[in-house]
Amino acid sequence: MAVCTVYTTQSLNTNCSFSTPSKIHLGFHQKQVVFYTTGKKTSKRSGSNHTSSPYVITCAAADAQTVVIGLAADSGCGKSTFMRRLTSVFGGAAEPPKGGNPDSNTLISDTTTVICLDDYHSLDRTGRKEKGVTALDPRANNFDLMYEQVKAIKDGVAVEKPIYNHVSGLLDPPELIKPPKILVIEGLHPMYDSRVRDLLDFSIYLDISNEVKFAWKIQRDMAERGHSLESIKASIEARKPDFDAYIDPQKQYADAVIEVLPTQLIPDDNEGKILRVRLIMKEGVQYFSPVYLFDEGSTISWIPCGRKLTCSYPGIKFSYGPDSYFGHEVSVLEMDGQFDRLDELIYVESHLSNISTKFYGEVTQQLLKHTDFPGSNNGTGLFQTIVGLKIRDLYEQIIAKKVKTPVQARKA
Ligand SMILES: Nc1ncnc2c1ncn2[C@@H]1O[C@H](COP(=O)(O)OP(=O)(O)OP(=O)(O)O)[C@@H](O)[C@H]1O
Numbered sequence: 535m536a537v538c539t540v541y542t543t544q545s546l547n548t549n550c551s552f553s554t555p556s557k558i559h560l561g562f563h564q565k566q567v568v569f570y571t572t573g574k575k576t577s578k579r580s581g582s583n584h585t586s587s588p589y590v591i592t593c594a595a596a597d598a599q600t601v602v603i604g605l606a607a608d609s610g611c612g613k614s615t616f617m618r619r620l621t622s623v624f625g626g627a628a629e630p631p632k633g634g635n636p637d638s639n640t641l642i643s644d645t646t647t648v649i650c651l652d653d654y655h656s657l658d659r660t661g662r663k664e665k666g667v668t669a670l671d672p673r674a675n676n677f678d679l680m681y682e683q684v685k686a687i688k689d690g691v692a693v694e695k696p697i698y699n700h701v702s703g704l705l706d707p708p709e710l711i712k713p714p715k716i717l718v719i720e721g722l723h724p725m726y727d728s729r730v731r732d733l734l735d736f737s738i739y740l741d742i743s744n745e746v747k748f749a750w751k752i753q754r755d756m757a758e759r760g761h762s763l764e765s766i767k768a769s770i771e772a773r774k775p776d777f778d779a780y781i782d783p784q785k786q787y788a789d790a791v792i793e794v795l796p797t798q799l800i801p802d803d804n805e806g807k808i809l810r811v812r813l814i815m816k817e818g819v820q821y822f823s824p825v826y827l828f829d830e831g832s833t834i835s836w837i838p839c840g841r842k843l844t845c846s847y848p849g850i851k852f853s854y855g856p857d858s859y860f861g862h863e864v865s866v867l868e869m870d871g872q873f874d875r876l877d878e879l880i881y882v883e884s885h886l887s888n889i890s891t892k893f894y895g896e897v898t899q900q901l902l903k904h905t906d907f908p909g910s911n912n913g914t915g916l917f918q919t920i921v922g923l924k925i926r927d928l929y930e931q932i933i934a935k936k937v938k939t940p941v942q943a944r945k946a
């Protein structure tokens with residue numbers, strides 16, 4: 535490995551990227567790039583402000599900025615469903631990169647690009663087996679590269695991101711990720727590494743209780759993937775120690791947590807079909823004001839079933855109030871039970887405030903658009919939709935502030 539210098543006629547800024555054979559560039563001065571190479575020779579003409587190097591230097595506009603959202607959860611806990619709801623709030627369909635690897639994990643829409651952090655596995659399936667580590671173990675992941683690339687995208691610079699192929703279990707050649715308006719990094723560890731965490735403008739943790747996770751896994755992996763009950767149990771048990779050590783602790787850093795638990799409306803329920811869902815919202819987060827029911831800061835318990843909301847057994851119960859979560863002040867909105875008629879959700883929506891809708895009934899409209907998504911008739915769908923609207927609002931506030939603040943003032 536050698537240290538090389540490339541001279542260029544281009545004016546460089548912090549938003550430049552370099553098509554180098556190396557992964558790390560060390561730094562650069564006005565017209566000079568210094569980086570490690572892994573073999574390729576660089577033509578160096580000291581002091582001539584001229585380049586004959588084979589490297590392409592791309593510089594983004596100095597004021598480019600991508601808003602970065604982190605979504606953490608274990609596998610099979612509803613990340614994809616949440617992403618589909620989020621992209622629907624922004625409009626347009628999310629698709630894998632056109633003409634790219636068919637096994638890409640990336641989803642691109644007009645506003646958002648969703649990258650899956652599985653792409654930063656440093657060990658492929660065989661490598662993990664040989665070393666006896668799970669994909670949840672930090673040793674199986676490259677946090678340095680994750681940090682460098684998320685930072686580059688946030689600064690408006692395109693990156694060549696690796697692809698972890700879930701079909702083959704191998705690391706495939708990289709794909710180009712251009713800076714979108716909103717970058718969502720979803721997966722096991724978006725808040726694990728403090729450098730990556732500090733890049734997030736907003737973070738969400740999907741906290742699915744063991745009982746519910748088990749019920750969902752059985753439903754998906756037995757029905758859709760042909761796994762046996764024993765193998766599903768074994769896979770959950772094998773992942774549990776690393777889940778507890780590396781994934782679950784991230785919830786303390788999340789700005790919003792969607793907690794999914796078995797219902798309390800049916801004593802000793804073990805079917806896991808009716809859910810109690812809690813939306814835990816941190817107070818004091820910039821650009822985010824928690825949703826409330828009836829009266830901000832009060833403690834409320836509400837059974838909306840009656841003339842305006844049809845409920846069959848075991849009914850629906852909402853709760854709202856202040857609480858503390860890992861030492862942080864939070865507001866918690868809870869829904870236990872499920873809707874019989876989704877169009878009647880408008881009645882509940884009209885009693886919620888700070889939901890960041892653009893018109894009356896937008897939450898209900900979003901849920902009605904996607905009745906086929908899992909959880910549309912309960913608190914998971916309702917709260918995922920509301921968090922999607924809050925993210926849109928946060929993005930619009932950040933952009934509005936950017937437009938008002940001149941570039942130089944922002945950098946100072
Ligand atoms: N809100 C929900 N209510 C009921 N079931 C759900 C809900 N969300 C997800 N599921 C179940 O869990 C399965 C996994 O959901 P999804 O694909 O969204 O999760 P994921 O976290 O993206 O999974 P993976 O990381 O394994 O791709 C779904 O097929 C569905 O069976």
Ligand SMILES: O=C(CO)[C@H](O)[C@H](O)COP(=O)(O)O
Pocket residue numbers: 608609652659669670699700701703722
């Ligand atoms: O926890 C996971 C996140 O999705 C996967 O198990 C991990 O990415 C490994 O993938 P695979 O099981 O396809 O090798």
